[in-house]
Amino acid sequence: MSNTPVIAAVDGSEHSLRALEWARKEAVRHDCGLLVAHVLPDHAQLYAGRRASLHDASAPEEVPDPVRDWVRSLLGAGGPGLPEGVAYEALEGSVPEALRVIGSQARMLVMGSRGRGGFASLLLGSISRAVASSAACPVVVVPHAERGAAAGSTGSADDSDTGAEQSAGRVVVGLHAAETPDDVLTFAFTEAAVRGTTVQVVSAYAIPPTPNLVIDTPFAVIPPEGLADEGDGVPAEREMLRSQTERLAPLRERFADVPVEQAAVPGDPAGRLVIASRAAALVVVGRHHPRRTAMSLAIGSVAHAVLHHAHGPVAVVPTLKDDV
Template sequence: MSNAPVIAAVDGSEHSLRALEWARKEAVRHDCGLLVAHVLPDHAQLYAGRRASLHDASEPAEFADPVRDWVRSLLGADGPGLPEGVTYEALEGSVPEALRVIGSRARMLVMGSRGRGGFASLLLGSSSRAVASTAACPVVVVPHAERGAADAEAGAEAGAEAGAGAGADDDAEQSAGRVVVGLHAAETPDDVLTFAFTEAAVRGTTVQVVSAYAIPPSPSLVIDSPFAVIPPEGLADEGDGVPAEREMLRSQTERLAPLRERFPDVPVEQAAVPGDPAGRLVIASRAAALVVVGRHHPRRTAMSLAIGSVAHAVLHHAHGPVAVVPTLKDDV
């Protein structure tokens, strides 16, 4: 897919404007085309169907599409066309299905976290969730302004917390540009890691690989308090750290070896941290340019969710853009 475009899904909302801006920069980074896609509203689709069925030549050939004019003005187009390398398509059908179809030929599909029809309190719109769950290409969801990254101080603190125990000494400026990827060494598909390393390469930045491990409950406290846990230092072996952390870092190193060889110029930070994987990735998102997650467990069954619990939680709560990457084995 070296010639595949970046697709920006727009609807004229402020949320899709942020997605369009992000997608345009991404197309420049990858030196590829930008395709701006707009799924026509129901009344426009009904008009097109009515005109086609009646063969009424007195009616205008096309329904006015104000979003197309909006896109032209935003991109600074001269004349009636669009800037070089940018194309526009008006789509028909339901939003998730139309975008799923057009996404089959995309490098990635970028969209806002909410559209025009969402409630202001929703963190993630139904269309964004549906597309991220079914598209054949990576889907990047750009959050609305209220969920933007915190100030530099908060970002630096988050980066330090996410990288605890993994040499996270970078300053705030460096950490703010990294690509964060969630890794379960035994389960995360190669496609997810390749996407993360590729994104770091085109940005000239670091990949931070985050894995989380559960802290087992203390046997002495299970009867009285089933939710009590012992601190990480309680698991230490001869004072050299937490065995679970050391084993996870070892597994990470083995899994990342082919990626390091393929992308020798991409710096890598490894972080093995206690706690919930989604929560750790949300924390790391405060100091990240992009968070990358796999779409679902590779051994899902017919009754399982189309999108995994970690990806679902990160999409709902991350403070910056999130890329949900499918695998070649997906049923799409």
């Protein structure tokens, strides 16, 4: 078993329950430990601080933590403790900072798109956005049930026209051939490998609008051997597929058992990834923040849009060397 855990950030809400279930399966896939982390609310932190400062021996030694009991009831299989390979840790401090610190040595940090606080209408909570924007490890945001239900109930023609059905169960990764770090691609291929599924690599290109242009054309999934000069396809599409093939060559060699689909599409990259998320197991995006400070909450526009609107789990992968 790997010593690098998957961390599930929970607060007792339904949203964090979905994240916990996702993280538990992920830990099994990677044969690693699962650490369930909960940042204590302010009143519990104040209680702990008061007890420590007053050295009050009559006060209960353990800080009340209903979320710990909730986790034990869910994962304890009827016993008072947790299963082997599962640990629980109560954290103090601000929620984003506490999760950033504990996530510094994690394989990934999994959290719900919304917590207990905030407005129910928000697609993405401020805590999830802050952690995904600045954590040192990949952050997987699992959307609330309404967004997943919306994906399954659209029934629109867009589903058949955009390759959503072709992406079922795949790991979808957004690729800008000149900018996406290798860390992002490695994460996507690793996730596909542990799932025994396909990686679909999606790149979008801009072309001048014409009366004949139809943005919602199907994904063009073309194998490398299909990129001969005499083939069909607009020049921008073919050049993008060639760039993809060049970037993916080392990954194909390293992950020889992972099938790869290459998709070059016109239009907005974030929109295309959101469409693909309707039937994807996971969407992987890079956190594009060149030369920003370590505490910056800025995040790339594509990652920001996909986090807000994707219908399934989204992994935001940082590049550590960009944080210096």
